[in-house]
Amino acid sequence: MARHKKVSDQDALLAAINLFWQNGYHNVGTREIEAQTGITRFTLQTTYGGKKALFLKALDTYLDLTDRHLLAPLATADLETLARWFDSPTIPQGFEGSVQSGCFMVNTITALGGQDADVPPRTARYYDMLYAAFGGAIHGAAKAGDLRMVVDLHQCTALAVASAVSVQVAMAAGGPHADYLRTAAAQMIRSWAA
């Protein structure tokens, strides 16, 4: 039987997510990947398929975890939970140092999206996740009679998605903007209640 890797796949992948999320694809070289994740350049190539393949796997895992822990549960949440999602956010374990960099996926859309054919399918998945989560909550609230009659469900969903995305950019921007936007989004959601 074979030699074990220095670090487990899971630990290495988590480290890779944080590295690429905080620094972007281009600012991270293969020597830095070795230093920060424990994956040697040999293993990077032979086991993971190279830098680009590791990046995509990290991004896919990020999307998996983001959906599982942050978005999918929202689809069945009530309005107050949705509002608190904005003004009292939870941070997935293991990513505490990265949330100030915004969203790994949003950063990838704006940094690489125009030139990299591997990004658009993931972008589509991300927006699907956002619309499913916020749309689910909003349609659920409507069905429960919790929404004011005058609100347009598609508009509300789009505004919730807009708020979520812009909060991520504001996180990457630094400063107070993310808090302003979180507060405003939570207020907006609470204003939809019957």
Add this chain to the structure above:
Amino acid sequence: MARHKKVSDQDALLAAINLFWQNGYHNVGTREIEAQTGITRFTLQTTYGGKKALFLKALDTYLDLTDRHLLAPLATADLETLARWFDSPTIPQGFEGSVQSGCFMVNTITALGGQDADVPPRTARYYDMLYAAFGGAIHGAAKAGDLRMVVDLHQCTALAVASAVSVQVAMAAGGPHADYLRTAAAQMIRSWAA
């Protein structure tokens, strides 16, 4: 008197804006800058101060033009003009090929913002411009008695800023999301009217 450059400063700078906006800082090499802007690597170094300095000058010029043509005029606009700013956007001359890449500044925040000390001052300027533009319009509408009494001006301003930023990300993302968000934002703004 000396030899003239192959292209004018203004044309070169416009070309540099479009190049960096569409491709990002790292995806553009100095040979590509030569090919796309007419600035030789010699001139890039001696006149502009190098690749990074050209990038920052391009970004600053982009912020100047964006403020002048798209944002500053909003500060004295009425609500309907603000709504149309979203659902019937105008494209600054010379940038038609780049708007599908979103916003040069937003792309820079997410791609470089975490590692590059030259970006945060420009990020702060960008958000200041956004808040001044949307805040000005909204406060002006309130002063004119055009807003419903119940709306919170700071919340409205923050939501308008959120919408503007997320539309830019959606442009970079491609697909129908930008149009959804534009429509929703315009509806939201119209819903604030008395």
Add this chain to the structure above:
DNA sequence: TGACAAACTATCCATATGGATAGAAATAGC
């Protein structure tokens, strides 16, 4: 017409990059 200054061209340079290779090390199973 010559001088001067600015920009261009062709070439060079040091460094960094992603990935490849060969030999060594580590591990489990037989």
Add this chain to the structure above:
DNA sequence: GCTATTTCTATCCATATGGATAGTTTGTCA
């Protein structure tokens, strides 16, 4: 204890990179 397999280490490689240099070209002015 040996074998097979996987991973590691040290080194190498071809290419790309941002920038530098030297000689040439170009345009204006005196």
